[in-house]
Amino acid sequence: MENFIEFLQGRQALCLAEAEKLARDNRMDEANLQKAQVNIFGIFVTVAQIPNQPPDFLEHKIEEIPLAWHKSLEAAIKHGDFEKETVERAKIATMEEIKAELTRMQGG
Amino acid sequence: MNTDIITLFKCLADKSRIQIIKSLALEEMYVERLAERLGLSPPTVSFHLKKMEAAGIVTSRKEQYYTVYTLRREALTFSVLDIITDQYNIDTADLRDGLYRQSVLSNFMEYGKLKSIPVQSKKREIVLEEIAKSFRPNLSYSERDVNIIIADFHDDFCTIRREMVGLGILQRDNGIYRVKRS
Numbered sequence: 001m002e003n004f005i006e007f008l009q010g011r012q013a014l015c016l017a018e019a020e021k022l023a024r025d026n027r028m029d030e031a032n033l034q035k036a037q038v039n040i041f042g043i044f045v046t047v048a049q050i051p052n053q054p055p056d057f058l059e060h061k062i063e064e065i066p067l068a069w070h071k072s073l074e075a076a077i078k079h080g081d082f083e084k085e086t087v088e089r090a091k092i093a094t095m096e097e098i099k100a101e102l103t104r105m106q107g108g
Numbered sequence: 109m110n111t112d113i114i115t116l117f118k119c120l121a122d123k124s125r126i127q128i129i130k131s132l133a134l135e136e137m138y139v140e141r142l143a144e145r146l147g148l149s150p151p152t153v154s155f156h157l158k159k160m161e162a163a164g165i166v167t168s169r170k171e172q173y174y175t176v177y178t179l180r181r182e183a184l185t186f187s188v189l190d191i192i193t194d195q196y197n198i199d200t201a202d203l204r205d206g207l208y209r210q211s212v213l214s215n216f217m218e219y220g221k222l223k224s225i226p227v228q229s230k231k232r233e234i235v236l237e238e239i240a241k242s243f244r245p246n247l248s249y250s251e252r253d254v255n256i257i258i259a260d261f262h263d264d265f266c267t268i269r270r271e272m273v274g275l276g277i278l279q280r281d282n283g284i285y286r287v288k289r290s
Binding site for chain 2: 025026027028029030075078079081082083086089
């Protein structure tokens with residue numbers, strides 16, 4: 001679990017640094033996408049640090065948390081809202097990255 | 109020049125999009141080519157181009173597997189002062205009010221649905237006035253009709269209907285409702 005939290009915090013710090021760099025470079029939309037990733041890594045740092053987790057707690061959260069994003073993505077596509085679509089896709093891709101890393105660490 | 113000036117300036121205030129404009133000023137290009145040229149990912153370039161298209165800066169056309177983007181030069185060859193004085197020849201208080209309304213509506217409404225009923229009365233009034241636009245000014249509505257119209261926005265149509273009557277947005281007389289003329 002410690003390794004997983006280290007991974008999340010590392011990625012969170014990298015995304016935050018990238019967001020700050022993009023903002024300084026006047027690329028605010030790209031910076032905001034990075035900030036969305038920072039938030040997701042942050043959510044999972046918090047989730048992973050919850051004490052006395054039942055078995056498969058993290059796996060369950062990884063499946064549960066993005067359900068609303070998938071719904072929101074569907075609605076954005078349906079209504080041609082490309083800005084929201086881009087944000088939701090970035091959030092889902094970040095979650096996939098987290099899921100893949102957890103699976104890798106568990107030796108899956 | 110029909111594009112809203114704020115949308116246009118917001119769109120231009122981004123380094124990546126300025127670089128895209130510089131590239132498209134040389135020749136029309138498709139997403140992948142622009143991405144390679146600017147060192148950005150194709151989804152990022154695609155996002156910027158869609159935003160630029162919405163602001164009227166570029167146009168697109170399908171060509172086999174690619175979407176080719178062209179710069180709309182006429183959208184950028186304007187005098188900033190002319191366009192500001194032309195479009196915003198209105199009272200600044202009206203402008204501020206309009207921007208506030210827009211921000212409230214975008215926070216509380218999504219794709220024509222009310223996400224939640226605002227607690228703050230000023231914001232609630234703005235949202236209810238927006239819902240009132242679905243009523244035709246000269247028509248009379250039964251309570252059932254009113255509920256059906258409001259239910260398109262939010263499940264709690266009773267609360268919203270009562271609030272609209274309370275604020276005078278809807279007028280009720282013997283069970284018949286009419287929207288107040290604005």
